[in-house]
Amino acid sequence: MVAVAVPPVPGGGARGAVNLYVEHPWLLALLLLALLPFLHSGSAPATYSWLDLIPRDGLSRALGLALRVIGAIAIASLVVALSGLYRGGQTMERIAEGAQIVIVLDRSRSMNDTFAGHTPRVRGEENKAQAASRLLLDFINRRPNNVYGMVEFSSAPIYVLPLTNKIEAVQAAIKPAAQEGLGLTNIASPLGMALGLYEGREYEGSRVILLVSDGAAKIDDQVGGWLRDTFHEYNVRLYWIYIRSEGSPGIVPKPGQIEVFGGVPEQQLHRYFQGLGIPYTAYVADDPAALGRAVADMDELERWPLRTVEVLPREKISGYCYALSLAMILLLVVAKLFEVRAWR
Amino acid sequence: MTAQGAEVREFHYRVGWRTRHALPGHHKSSLTGAGHEYAISAPLLDYPDPRRLDIRRSVRDPFGQLFVRTYNQHGILPVYAVVDLTASMGFQGTASKQALLVEFLSILAFSASRTGDPFGFVGCTGEVLPQFVVPATRSGAALRKAIDRLSDYTPAVCGAQGLIEAAPLLGYRRSLVFVISDFHFSLDVTHRLLNAFARHDVVPIVVWDSAEFRNPPTFGIARVRDSETGAERYVLLRPALRNRLCESFEQRRIALERIFMESGHKPYFLLDRIDCDALNRFFIER
Numbered sequence: 268m269v270a271v272a273v274p275p276v277p278g279g280g281a282r283g284a285v286n287l288y289v290e291h292p293w294l295l296a297l298l299l300l301a302l303l304p305f306l307h308s309g310s311a312p313a314t315y316s317w318l319d320l321i322p323r324d325g326l327s328r329a330l331g332l333a334l335r336v337i338g339a340i341a342i343a344s345l346v347v348a349l350s351g352l353y354r355g356g357q358t359m360e361r362i363a364e365g366a367q368i369v370i371v372l373d374r375s376r377s378m379n380d381t382f383a384g385h386t387p388r389v390r391g392e393e394n395k396a397q398a399a400s401r402l403l404l405d406f407i408n409r410r411p412n413n414v415y416g417m418v419e420f421s422s423a424p425i426y427v428l429p430l431t432n433k434i435e436a437v438q439a440a441i442k443p444a445a446q447e448g449l450g451l452t453n454i455a456s457p458l459g460m461a462l463g464l465y466e467g468r469e470y471e472g473s474r475v476i477l478l479v480s481d482g483a484a485k486i487d488d489q490v491g492g493w494l495r496d497t498f499h500e501y502n503v504r505l506y507w508i509y510i511r512s513e514g515s516p517g518i519v520p521k522p523g524q525i526e527v528f529g530g531v532p533e534q535q536l537h538r539y540f541q542g543l544g545i546p547y548t549a550y551v552a553d554d555p556a557a558l559g560r561a562v563a564d565m566d567e568l569e570r571w572p573l574r575t576v577e578v579l580p581r582e583k584i585s586g587y588c589y590a591l592s593l594a595m596i597l598l599l600v601v602a603k604l605f606e607v608r609a610w611r
Numbered sequence: 612m613t614a615q616g617a618e619v620r621e622f623h624y625r626v627g628w629r630t631r632h633a634l635p636g637h638h639k640s641s642l643t644g645a646g647h648e649y650a651i652s653a654p655l656l657d658y659p660d661p662r663r664l665d666i667r668r669s670v671r672d673p674f675g676q677l678f679v680r681t682y683n684q685h686g687i688l689p690v691y692a693v694v695d696l697t698a699s700m701g702f703q704g705t706a707s708k709q710a711l712l713v714e715f716l717s718i719l720a721f722s723a724s725r726t727g728d729p730f731g732f733v734g735c736t737g738e739v740l741p742q743f744v745v746p747a748t749r750s751g752a753a754l755r756k757a758i759d760r761l762s763d764y765t766p767a768v769c770g771a772q773g774l775i776e777a778a779p780l781l782g783y784r785r786s787l788v789f790v791i792s793d794f795h796f797s798l799d800v801t802h803r804l805l806n807a808f809a810r811h812d813v814v815p816i817v818v819w820d821s822a823e824f825r826n827p828p829t830f831g832i833a834r835v836r837d838s839e840t841g842a843e844r845y846v847l848l849r850p851a852l853r854n855r856l857c858e859s860f861e862q863r864r865i866a867l868e869r870i871f872m873e874s875g876h877k878p879y880f881l882l883d884r885i886d887c888d889a890l891n892r893f894f895i896e897r
Contacts (some may be wrong), residue, residue: 285702308843310834312836313828314701314702315702316702316793316795318837319795320823320863321859322858324852326847327844327845328844331844334832340869605830605831607828607848609832610702611705
């Protein structure tokens with residue numbers, strides 16, 4: 268984020284600078300009790316024969332007033348605390364600079380395997396899910412200024428995180444992706460969901476879908492056409508980090524390789540993406556430089572100031588009121604310790 | 612009338628004027644009678660008492676008239692105490708003002724009875740309290756009873772008007788009047804009080820307590836309530852305030868002394884305890 272803490276957006280849920288609410292408004296009627304210290308002081312009076320003989324003393328008068336005010340504050344803040352004061356949820360507009368990136372992460376069962384294509388046998392042997400998680404964390408740490416969303420998928424898409432600039436949330440969403448996945452690979456619907464994250468948002472910077480997967484599935488023509496239209500409509504770039512398993516033919520057919528019957532799904536998908544007519548790049552993850560290239564490519568993307576609206580949760584202020592009340596009461600207790608009960 | 616078993620406590624009051632009371636007593640009187648204070652030699656025809664024939668005067672008289680010596684008899688002096696029973700006299704500091712008051716009345720009553728003078732007192736608040744009006748009497752029992760009742764009384768009322776209203780109850784004859792009060796009311800009221808008792812010989816007994824000014828609580832926060840008006844004020848007690856309090860009382864003392872001395876009454880400041888020797892000294896110096 269480059270600039271933060273812009274005043275709340277007018278309208279849009281924000282209610283000006285002070286938006287305090289109470290849970291039990293009827294308790295506020297007890298605020299009248301705060302007048303009590305002015306009507307009657309709880310301390311025992313020391314009787315004196317004639318007040319006129321006690322010299323007028325500014326310090327004493329200030330002290331008397333202070334004690335009453337302190338008592339009133341103690342009661343008032345206690346009442347306010349009891350009534351459950353809170354600051355309502357606020358929307359805060361933040362301005363970030365960067366791209367809107369939706370990570371589409373493969374969580375299918377095949378991600379549990381190592382690059383060599385078998386389940387990890389030796390402790391510490393990294394499977395593909397862990398590799399993907401590590402790669403993505405690395406990527407995010409290098410590019411913290413972007414806005415990220417996240418969709419996971421196996422047989423069906425899993426909605427994980429809407430577009431947000433909270434890097435902690437994104438990291439937290441990616442870390443568990445190192446756990447075991449299950450199910451098959453279904454590419455089309457998560458892409459649709461990822462595109463759906465852009466729905467209704469203004470174009471405020473480059474939009475990127477970062478697909479991380481180890482396999483592919485064929486996209487039928489009907490869905491493929493819809494995806495194509497949507498990619499164009501939302502003007503989204505596509506990056507595909509392909510986690511290649513050993514023995515996989517790769518996304519680009521080697522020269523002279525024989526086309527298997529029905530085609531290699533990765534290659535078909537690659538061809539389909541190429542044919543979308545949008546900016547598209549594929550990276551192969553077993554190449555260590557690939558990630559660096561991906562990051563570098565991101566840097567070249569257009570950077571528009573990105574307005575994001577952050578929703579702040581409501582915040583309980585009762586605690587502070589209790590603390591204030593306690594402090595005031597402690598002051599009164601100290602005063603009580605110094606109280607002269609009888610004049611002798 | 613004295614404290615049980617304690618030493619006999621009394622003091623000797625005296626006045627600088629002659630009483631006009633007909634009954635013989637202890638104090639100098641301006642009435643002629645059976646006394647030993649020579650007054651004047653008068654013709655025997657006017658005072659037919661040949662026992663006191665003034666031979667020297669008779670011999671010197673060119674007309675040969677016989678003269679007799681006449682003497683002033685000593686008479687009794689009615690003593691009154693006008694007692695302030697307002698709430699401020701309920702102050703308890705080093706001593707209880709009320710206990711002090713009762714003690715003083717006992718001593719005074721005893722002293723009066725020893726001197727042979729009738730003693731009476733009037734208890735006052737904002738008005739004269741009828742149950743505490745005892746006309747001058749030499750009946751010790753009646754006085755004791757009344758003083759006992761006084762010790763059960765709780766001062767609660769405010770005002771000083773009663774002290775002024777008590778004046779007509781003391782009769783027209785000049786008496787010795789102890790006005791026992793803390794004089795915690797305005798100087799104006801004090802002035803009117805002294806005017807009301809102008810006929811009498813007033814001894815203002817100013818009952819103060821050293822806790823009121825000299826030895827207040829050393830340090831602390833006090834919510835002070837005025838015993839009479841009920842007004843309340845916070846006071847942060849500290850040495851600086853104590854000094855100002857002493858100063859305030861000193862000024863008050865000077866002001867009271869001035870207003871008393873203007874009408875020729877020397878006040879006695881009764882502080883914490885009754886010292887009969889000091890009272891004797893006070894009356895000798897008076």
